[in-house]
Amino acid sequence: MSSTLRLDRFADTPLQREPYEYLVVRDFLTPEALDAARADYPKVPGPGSHPPGGLTIQGGFKTLIDDFHSPEFRQAIEHKFNIDLTDRPLMYTVRGHCRARDGQIHTDTKSKIITILLYMNDDHWDNANGRLRILKNGTDLHDFVDEVEPAGGTLLVFRRCDHSWHGHTSYEGPRRALQFNYVTDQSVVEREQSRHGLSAFFKKLMGRDTMMM
Numbered sequence: 001m002s003s004t005l006r007l008d009r010f011a012d013t014p015l016q017r018e019p020y021e022y023l024v025v026r027d028f029l030t031p032e033a034l035d036a037a038r039a040d041y042p043k044v045p046g047p048g049s050h051p052p053g054g055l056t057i058q059g060g061f062k063t064l065i066d067d068f069h070s071p072e073f074r075q076a077i078e079h080k081f082n083i084d085l086t087d088r089p090l091m092y093t094v095r096g097h098c099r100a101r102d103g104q105i106h107t108d109t110k111s112k113i114i115t116i117l118l119y120m121n122d123d124h125w126d127n128a129n130g131r132l133r134i135l136k137n138g139t140d141l142h143d144f145v146d147e148v149e150p151a152g153g154t155l156l157v158f159r160r161c162d163h164s165w166h167g168h169t170s171y172e173g174p175r176r177a178l179q180f181n182y183v184t185d186q187s188v189v190e191r192e193q194s195r196h197g198l199s200a201f202f203k204k205l206m207g208r209d210t211m212m213m
Contacts, residue, residue, distance in 0.1 A: 004033035004067045007076050010155070015080055019136050019145060019165075022158035023080065028118070029064070029153040036060025038120055038152065041176060044096030049179065051093055051193040065092065068116075068180055077114060077182070081159055088113060088182045091189040098130060098175035103168035105138050108160045111188040112181045115164075116157045119150035120176035130171030132156065138165045150175060 006028055013023050029037070040059035044050050057065060067073060069090055078085050108115050117132070125131065133144035148156050158164055183189060 004029055004037075004064050005073060006030060007072060010076050010080070016134075016146070019134065020158060020161050020163060021081060022134060022146075022156065022164075024146065024148055025155040025157075026151070027153050028155035033060065033064060034120075034153045037064040038176075041096075041120060042094060044094055047095075047097045047099045047102070049093035049095055053193065055094060068092070068118075074182075077116075077157065080157075081114065083114070083159070085113070085182050088184070089186050089189045090180055090182055091192060092178060092180040093192075095177045095179070096174065098171050098173060100170050100172040103130070103132075103170065105135060105141060105165055105167040107138070107162060107164045107166075108181075110160070111184050111192075112160045113184065114157065114182040115160055116155070116180040117148075118178040118180070119152060119154045120178065121150050121152050121174075123152050125149045125151045127171060127173075129169040130173075130175055132166055132168050134158075135165035135167065138163075141167055141169065150177065 006025075009028060010023075010025050013025050015021055015023050037060045040061040042055035042057060042061065044055065052065075074085055074090070077083070119125075130150060132148040132150065133141065134146040134148070135141065136143045136145060148154065158166075183192075
């Protein structure tokens with residue numbers, strides 16, 4: 001395994017248990033790895049989540065993706081959350097742009113076991129909006145216990161449950177993020193990747209139609 005991931009920082013970060021199990025690790029990537037991954041970040045054709053099948057995955061970005069799929073990273077997650085992820089597939093999607101309506105409160109689907117978000121923006125996020133909030137409930141975006149700045153190299157990991165509420169205030173503009181999920185089985189990967197791929201196709205098509213008008 002290469003040294004893109006700072007697993008020592010992950011191991012040293014305490015697991016928060018309220019309102020659900022989560023942790024935030026800042027500077028999770030080495031500076032060199034972050035710069036390389038941002039330089040090779042794929043061109044995302046529009047808003048929303050995009051599966052890797054429709055993107056160019058190469059260079060420093062591919063190295064980063066490969067390290068997230070390593071046994072060492074899986075074992076670090078297992079140890080931190082006291083969970084067995086053997087034979088649980090890991091899938092990921094890529095985001096590059098945020099719409100004003102994104103960030104609404106949700107818990108993630110029941111087929112997701114662990115959600116992992118890695119932000120790939122600049123080193124500092126100067127906007128007050130677009131910061132992910134760890135929420136106490138599913139109705140009030142302002143009732144939160146933590147707010148995560150989506151600065152480059154910041155990692156958020158949480159165990160999905162029926163009250164793993166999260167969301168962010170409305171923001172529109174560039175916002176790079178990778179979402180990884182350990183899921184229940186391979187059928188979830190195939191279904192989700194197909195759904196995101198079809199959605200991305202129509203978003204791209206609509207964008208072209210708009211430019212032609």
